[in-house]
Amino acid sequence: MDILSVGWETSASMSGGLGVHYSGLSSGLSGRVSLSHVLPFESGLPNSTHLPFFPGVSFLSSVLEYNSRLASLPSNGCDLIHTHDWLAAIGSARLAQKSGIPLVLSVHSTVFDREFMPSPDIFAIERQAFRSAGHIIAVSSMLKDTIVSRYGIPEGKVSVIPNGFSPSGIQQSQPISPTVLFSGRLVFQKSPESLVLAIPKVLSCFPDAKFIFCGDGYLRPSLGSFAASLGVSGSVSFQGFVPYSEIFNHYSSSSLLVSSSVSEPFGLSILEALGSGLPCVTTPNTGLLEFCDAPVVAERTSGSIADAVSSLLSDPSLRRRLSSKGMMQALGLSWADVASRTVGVYESLLGS
Secondary structure, X not given: OEEEEEOOOOOOOXXXXXHHHHHHHHHHHEOOEEEEEEEOOOOOOOOEEEOOOOOOOOHHHHHXXXXXXXXXXXXXXXXXXXXXXXXXXXXXXXXXHHHOOOEEEEEOOOHHHHOOOXXXXXXXXXXXXXXXXXXXXXXXXXXXXXXXXXXXXXXXXXXXXXXXXXXXXXXXOOOXXXXXXXEOOOOHHHOHHHHHHHHHHHHHHOOOOEEEEEEOOOOHHHHHHHHHHOOOHHHEEEEEOOOHHHHHHHHHOOOEEEEOOOOEOOOHHHHHHHHOOOOEEEOOXXXXXXXXXXXXXXXXXHHHHHHHHHHXXXXXXXXXXXXXXXXXXXXXXXXHHHHHHHHHHHHHHHOO
């Protein structure tokens, strides 16, 4: 079976979980199918085409240029095209239609998850892509429900296949001071301000606690000002963007991770932290909770988050139990299983 895999990024050129998923799935599919890749950045993957777009234009214009170039490619005799999210979906759909082959679309989030005021342009792109795909893979039932209800897609057209986890082999270390980690983009969807607002209450119980924010985004300047206004700047460190090759060092040297997202269709950083032995606090609207009950669930309020963090910091035996449980559950979500289930979608669509 020959698959043309179309992406936006890999774990080597990532800005979020999309790149981790692309690399993990590609590794799991290796040896099961024949893969060729199309990406806008150099990936180092075998059988890969680098399809750059014009720099110096808006992000949306860059995406549209990439899709325009993608649509003009030959399919090279592939049996099926598999693409990811809205970033490459329209060009992939046009290429699939031109070549007379099916299109599988993996969806990791929608504009309703990512934006406070959903962009009509991106919504239109996603809706066209969802309708054009032969089959859609969603990373959680939560996300599938959004695709069905918001975009009018038939339920039978959408399968749920979660993300996977690859053991990193690192050992959990004990930080000198209680250390709370946030790993994610500093944007509306991830709601980092909810954790910042919780910091004074945590410090009232654990005055030596440290809060590490790994990630970048448009909220970064305001978060620094917000921490200063709360008088907690000395306890907060903003690390900026951390390459994927380094983020596991932060998992291994922290006491726990907090995910305070407004909407988290899966929560790959939570899964990685759990797999690294790190207890996690997350908000209810998190798709990973469909597959894993190790995280502590807190309402998305500063008081609830602070109480959950303080409860974990005050109970080392609870942290140990959740660490063991989280590692076991993370290992149960392997990229090999994700790849097997994905091949099942390919076979069903091709009638083989």
